[in-house]
Amino acid sequence: MPTDFKRKVPRKPKIERFTAADVARAAGVSISAVSRAFTPNASIAKATKARVLSAADRLGYHPNPLARGLITQRSGMVALLMTEVTNPFYPTVLETFARALSDRGKQVMLFTPAEDEPLESLLPQAISYGVEGVVITSATLSSKMQAACANAPVPVILFNRTLDCGEVSAVCCDNEAGGRAIAQFFAQRGRRRPAFVAGLPGASTSLHRERGFIAGVLEASLPAPIRVEGQFTFDGGMQAAAELLAMDQPPDAIFAANDIMALGVLDGIRRVGGLGVPDDIWVVGFDDIAAAAWPSFDLTTFRQPINRMIAETLRLLDSAETEVPALPSTVLVPGRLIERGSTGAPLPLTP
Amino acid sequence: MPTDFKRKVPRKPKIERFTAADVARAAGVSISAVSRAFTPNASIAKATKARVLSAADRLGYHPNPLARGLITQRSGMVALLMTEVTNPFYPTVLETFARALSDRGKQVMLFTPAEDEPLESLLPQAISYGVEGVVITSATLSSKMQAACANAPVPVILFNRTLDCGEVSAVCCDNEAGGRAIAQFFAQRGRRRPAFVAGLPGASTSLHRERGFIAGVLEASLPAPIRVEGQFTFDGGMQAAAELLAMDQPPDAIFAANDIMALGVLDGIRRVGGLGVPDDIWVVGFDDIAAAAWPSFDLTTFRQPINRMIAETLRLLDSAETEVPALPSTVLVPGRLIERGSTGAPLPLTP
DNA sequence: CTGAAAGCGCTAACAA
DNA sequence: TTGTTAGCGCTTTCAG
Numbered sequence: 037m038p039t040d041f042k043r044k045v046p047r048k049p050k051i052e053r054f055t056a057a058d059v060a061r062a063a064g065v066s067i068s069a070v071s072r073a074f075t076p077n078a079s080i081a082k083a084t085k086a087r088v089l090s091a092a093d094r095l096g097y098h099p100n101p102l103a104r105g106l107i108t109q110r111s112g113m114v115a116l117l118m119t120e121v122t123n124p125f126y127p128t129v130l131e132t133f134a135r136a137l138s139d140r141g142k143q144v145m146l147f148t149p150a151e152d153e154p155l156e157s158l159l160p161q162a163i164s165y166g167v168e169g170v171v172i173t174s175a176t177l178s179s180k181m182q183a184a185c186a187n188a189p190v191p192v193i194l195f196n197r198t199l200d201c202g203e204v205s206a207v208c209c210d211n212e213a214g215g216r217a218i219a220q221f222f223a224q225r226g227r228r229r230p231a232f233v234a235g236l237p238g239a240s241t242s243l244h245r246e247r248g249f250i251a252g253v254l255e256a257s258l259p260a261p262i263r264v265e266g267q268f269t270f271d272g273g274m275q276a277a278a279e280l281l282a283m284d285q286p287p288d289a290i291f292a293a294n295d296i297m298a299l300g301v302l303d304g305i306r307r308v309g310g311l312g313v314p315d316d317i318w319v320v321g322f323d324d325i326a327a328a329a330w331p332s333f334d335l336t337t338f339r340q341p342i343n344r345m346i347a348e349t350l351r352l353l354d355s356a357e358t359e360v361p362a363l364p365s366t367v368l369v370p371g372r373l374i375e376r377g378s379t380g381a382p383l384p385l386t387p
Numbered sequence: 388m389p390t391d392f393k394r395k396v397p398r399k400p401k402i403e404r405f406t407a408a409d410v411a412r413a414a415g416v417s418i419s420a421v422s423r424a425f426t427p428n429a430s431i432a433k434a435t436k437a438r439v440l441s442a443a444d445r446l447g448y449h450p451n452p453l454a455r456g457l458i459t460q461r462s463g464m465v466a467l468l469m470t471e472v473t474n475p476f477y478p479t480v481l482e483t484f485a486r487a488l489s490d491r492g493k494q495v496m497l498f499t500p501a502e503d504e505p506l507e508s509l510l511p512q513a514i515s516y517g518v519e520g521v522v523i524t525s526a527t528l529s530s531k532m533q534a535a536c537a538n539a540p541v542p543v544i545l546f547n548r549t550l551d552c553g554e555v556s557a558v559c560c561d562n563e564a565g566g567r568a569i570a571q572f573f574a575q576r577g578r579r580r581p582a583f584v585a586g587l588p589g590a591s592t593s594l595h596r597e598r599g600f601i602a603g604v605l606e607a608s609l610p611a612p613i614r615v616e617g618q619f620t621f622d623g624g625m626q627a628a629a630e631l632l633a634m635d636q637p638p639d640a641i642f643a644a645n646d647i648m649a650l651g652v653l654d655g656i657r658r659v660g661g662l663g664v665p666d667d668i669w670v671v672g673f674d675d676i677a678a679a680a681w682p683s684f685d686l687t688t689f690r691q692p693i694n695r696m697i698a699e700t701l702r703l704l705d706s707a708e709t710e711v712p713a714l715p716s717t718v719l720v721p722g723r724l725i726e727r728g729s730t731g732a733p734l735p736l737t738p
Numbered sequence: 739c740t741g742a743a744a745g746c747g748c749t750a751a752c753a754a
Numbered sequence: 755t756t757g758t759t760a761g762c763g764c765t766t767t768c769a770g
Contacts, residue, residue, distance in 0.1 A: 053514075066741045067741085069739095069741080070764095071764065071766085072740085079740090099764070100515060100517070102453045102456055102517050102763085103746090103764040104764055106457065106746045106747065106748090106763085107766075122677070124475060126478075130478075130481075135499055138500075143497070145464070146481070146497050160449065161494075164452060306683065327678065331625075332683045332684070406747055407748065418748080419757065420757080421748095422749055431755070431756085435756085453746095455747080455748055456762090457748070457763065458747095458748060459750095460762090739770105740769100741768100741769090741770085742768090742769085743768085744766085745765095746766105748762085749761090750760085750761090751761100752760095753756100753757090754755105754758090
């Protein structure tokens with residue numbers, strides 16, 4: 037029998053890492069000097085700084101962000117509370133955001149509510165981690181959550197949605213303008229029977245896109261759009277298409293409140309058969325996710341300028357830190373219509 | 388006019404939060420008692436614990452994970468290093484992983500390499516945040532990175548790839564078995580000219596799937612598969628389809644190393660025209676992403692059991708913490724073929 | 739410009 | 755079982 041006794045190990049394996057004290061010793065300076073060398077524009081002599089930095093480099097030392105955060109209240113982390121990761125729009129947001137933060141030396145901490153967990157419980161949790169800001173992407177937001185956001189001790193920014201009360205900062209594509217632009221596009225190209233596929237009931241994005249769409253449609257003297265719901269999902273879009281095509285007077289132009297539903301609508305129309313896109317029906321989405329450009333769908337859509345939106349979010353985060361009263365502000369960035377085959381534009385030639 | 392003078396506020400707004408000392412005072416106990424009340428199975432009287440907990444609840448107190456982490460070396464965070472977020476397979480992984488961790492009271496910290504940043508530089512960065520483990524999902528991994536992983540002071544787990552040297556723990560679908568299963572499927576159903584669309588050159592997933600596929604094809608006495616590359620992207624898949632169809636003897640069964648390429652292949656075949664799926668050509672992918680089930684594609688694919696894989700990853704993370712030598716181990720979980728229309732299965736009736 | 743000392747919020751030894 | 759005492763690794767007054 038081998039010597040297989042249970043070795044008693046300290047639970048803490050004591051990670052082998054150099055501390056500021058080590059660097060100080062190596063550079064022949066005090067610990068504070070090391071700290072100052074890593075603090076932007078701290079009062080330290082160029083020579084000392086150089087000595088510290090080279091010693092640190094030799095040892096592979098980096099200040100421990102957690103210990104630093106304990107004092108400065110800046111952990112270098114930004115929380116991202118995300119609910120609908122299944123919508124392909126959000127992974128792109130996530131990636132763009134993570135990269136943008138990474139470029140500024142910050143990291144993103146991702147919080148996704150568990151099964152039946154309310155979003156509210158995540159906010160204090162995130163805050164307890166000392167994050168410098170919280171970005172929330174969630175189609176719906178309970179009023180309790182809104183209050184929690186407004187009173188949070190760190191800047192909270194709503195991404196891709198707004199709040200009517202305006203008490204929480206938000207960055208959003210101009211959804212109303214987008215909806216109106218699509219309506220005008222339909223009207224100018226001779227479409228006569230518009231339809232709207234709504235997303236989740238409480239979602240401000242869906243609401244505003246619909247509002248703009250209705251306004252634009254009426255301004256162009258078209259009949260008010262037929263309305264069905266699609267839950268912001270592919271299957272919901274398919275279902276919506278089935279409903280619309282089963283009507284006495286099916287629409288000749290469908291605007292779905294987001295791309296994933298629009299793709300579902302396209303597949304739904306195909307499945308029902310009889311009517312074709314774009315000959316009989318036009319379909320337009322919103323977001324411009326990658327799949328919208330795939331030949332099978334070739335979907336006309338209103339592109340959200342993700343980069344611009346992320347940039348504005350970071351700007352808001354920054355200004356909330358520096359400016360004193362930090363009044364909540366809502367930033368609307370414009371998007372633009374990308375015409376593709378689902379509204380009759382010819383397919384581009386190159387693959 | 389209201390009293391609207393510019394209040395001079397300290398740049399550090401001194402977040403209003405209660406500390407263990409506050410709770411201790413409120414409950415009439417020592418600070419350590421508070422600590423113990425929040426430490427699982429610490430020696431504390433039931434009554435004391437109850438008093439502390441109720442006081443804490445009243446004040447809305449939660450232990451600061453950062454301060455705790457400074458001592459325990461357990462920050463409650465797990466790092467996720469991710470490179471290809473564009474592949475729809477990974478957002479699902481990300482979400483599943485975040486949720487699974489969240490259920491265990493841990494959080495995921497996401498690290499995505501910036502523009503030209505090498506993956507290597509992220510590892511020490513993650514470690515400096517005191518994460519309890521690092522999970523890496525990256526198709527390719529430089530040898531320098533491999534060494535860094537092997538020597539990291541915290542458990543590092545490769546997700547969805549393996550390392551031949553076996554020096555780093557890994558969780559992976561049994562790619563070779565998957566490739567072989569697809570080959571057998573082709574052979575049994577009378578396909579005669581197989582083709583393989585490879586992903587990124589250095590990716591172990593593509594390599595192993597190909598290896599199994601070739602083995603299975605040869606075992607079934609079929610000719611060695613035609614081979615083209617697709618870069619693991621949709622466009623790459625389209626391109627690959629064009630190449631394959633331009634050959635003198637186009638294949639009658641294509642296996643693409645992942646779903647996103649397979650979708651590209653399908654669209655590529657459509658665009659070229661002339662040959663149809665599944666009548667003339669069969670197409671099979673790997674992953675089973677959501678879009679594979681969409682009617683437009685209806686793609687037969689080898690499903691990776693994400694939940695199982697995540698569970699194994701967490702198990703490995705746990706055991707690396709508790710078990711002493713923590714030898715690196717590779718876990719292969721089985722997947723299974725999902726037959727759909729791209730190989731002749733009838734479309735399910737319900738939407 | 740620099741170092742010594744205090745302490746961020748918490749846990750883990752040690753006695754009591 | 756409890757409270758007291760040291761720190762975790764770092765920043766930040768405060769003297770010098």
